Amino acid sequence: MFQPPSMTGLGYDIHRFAEGRPLILGGVEIPHSHGLDGHSDADVLSHAIADAVLGALGLPDIGHWFPPGDPSCKDISSLKILEKAAELIRDKGHELVNVDATLIAEAPKILPHREAMQANIGQALGLPPERVGIKATTNELLGAIGRREGIAAMAVAEVK
Secondary structure, eight states: OOOOSOEEEEEEEEEEEETTSOEEETTEEEOOSOEEOSSSOOOHHHHHHHHHHHHHTTOOOHHHHSOTTOGGGTTOOHHHHHHHHHHHHHHTTOOEEEEEEEEEOSSSOOGGGHHHHHHHHHHHHTOOGGGEEEEEEOOTTOHHHHTTSEEEEEEEEEEO
16 A cells, blocks of 8 residues: 655634633633634634644544543543644554644734743643644635634645
């Protein structure tokens, strides 16, 4: 069977803001007026990265492994989702090379929390923090993100 030298996966996620919830991004609680709505901790960054890793393996998305209606997944830390993705990589005899992600939000500022996010995500995936790229951009006040209705994230992962 042909084995490619590496495989790449793409992930995307978006969550709307919700009052009364903490804002968790990359496993870091960030001071903000609103958190994100979701069945888990709604960590949009970790979700996008997990889907990128699963996609690189040709596996179903995180909803397959952590169904939104499953009571055991209620408020689960999305770092646990990343740990499961890393376990699936190892189970298939592969190695995660790196991940790169971009958060899309008008607020809050991400840079002050970037290193903590890299450390958390790296630990969950078994990667050194320098192989976890995290960037942020705004949506230039366009669309739902521009109206500050939520946060989105895109990610890519390379597996060999």
